[in-house]
Amino acid sequence: MSKIITIWGSPNSGKTTLAVKIASMLSKNNNVIILSTDIIAPPIGTILPYTKEQNKSLGKLLEMVTLTQEDIFKNLITLKDNKNIAFLGYRQGENYKTYAEYTIDRANELIVNLSHIADYLIIDSSSIIQLDMLSQASLKLADEVIRLCGSDLKAISYYKSIFPILSDKSYNLSNHIKILAKIEDIEPKSITSNHYGDIFCDLPYTKEIQTQYIEGLLLNKLVEKQSLKYNESLDKLMDNITGETLENKKNKKEKKNKTKSKRSDRKFKLSFKLPTFIKKKEQDDYE
Numbered sequence: 001m002s003k004i005i006t007i008w009g010s011p012n013s014g015k016t017t018l019a020v021k022i023a024s025m026l027s028k029n030n031n032v033i034i035l036s037t038d039i040i041a042p043p044i045g046t047i048l049p050y051t052k053e054q055n056k057s058l059g060k061l062l063e064m065v066t067l068t069q070e071d072i073f074k075n076l077i078t079l080k081d082n083k084n085i086a087f088l089g090y091r092q093g094e095n096y097k098t099y100a101e102y103t104i105d106r107a108n109e110l111i112v113n114l115s116h117i118a119d120y121l122i123i124d125s126s127s128i129i130q131l132d133m134l135s136q137a138s139l140k141l142a143d144e145v146i147r148l149c150g151s152d153l154k155a156i157s158y159y160k161s162i163f164p165i166l167s168d169k170s171y172n173l174s175n176h177i178k179i180l181a182k183i184e185d186i187e188p189k190s191i192t193s194n195h196y197g198d199i200f201c202d203l204p205y206t207k208e209i210q211t212q213y214i215e216g217l218l219l220n221k222l223v224e225k226q227s228l229k230y231n232e233s234l235d236k237l238m239d240n241i242t243g244e245t246l247e248n249k250k251n252k253k254e255k256k257n258k259t260k261s262k263r264s265d266r267k268f269k270l271s272f273k274l275p276t277f278i279k280k281k282e283q284d285d286y287e
């Protein structure tokens, strides 16, 4: 069973962006599924703008009478350039009236099933938890919840409204990893940080993300100098998710350097083990 990471937070705080960045980094050594619960503005167009969706949708899985692994495979969108990532979400043009209503049991069943397929299930959850059972389930079933706290008054107002709805203990609010999101230089960081309390790290505003978003290149690494702080926070978060310690990292680096020099004589390429959901598919959907 994989690790389930749910990314939740105030509207427009960068949840989808962070979900893609984390998935992209994890996919170097793991099979990852990104599940987006967003039915208000399905993000497929921004994450994979050139994809052939082929009638695939999260909505289909939620309304089916019985859910099989085969159905899940049929609705996963895979990428040509990265065999370790699959995406599941609503299609563009769909809305809450497109499909029949589903139950909380189905939401739980889908999340558990997805977590059996990949090493990591990254859930890009909706801010509107009260109307979205899949997001409710994603908060309760997650091994880690990353909570993005916007640095403006609107975000603070959002949390004031949503917390009473999430008062049930099963939401484990005190265990969330809190991140100050999209923080800009002009903003009173210490005030917002004090307001939320116990902030794990900041994910600052960087124009490079805006550019990647517009160009549909969110899966790419951030390489510009202005994104250094965002990347540092991302690394810190990744260590927390993977359980990596500094010492481990150092040992791995030394080991890697040693094997690199040994491997240089080899004449064959090591092939990476493909995930089950890729093996079952005959062709890629993403071009």
Ligand SMILES: Nc1ncnc2c1ncn2[C@@H]1O[C@H](COP(=O)(O)OP(=O)(O)OP(=O)(O)O)[C@@H](O)[C@H]1O
Binding pocket: 010, 011, 012, 013, 014, 015, 016, 017, 018, 038, 041, 126, 127, 182, 203, 204, 205, 206, 207, 209, 210, 211, 213, 230
């Ligand atoms: N760190 C950042 N710096 C600059 N822009 C960012 C950053 N993170 C996200 N953005 C931008 O903010 C906007 C919203 O990002 P995103 O869609 O990831 O947020 P969200 O929380 O998923 O939104 P929603 O609540 O609508 O689902 C996008 O235009 C994106 O490019």
Ligand SMILES: [Mg+2]
Binding pocket: 015, 016, 017, 038, 043, 124
């Ligand atoms: Mg989003």
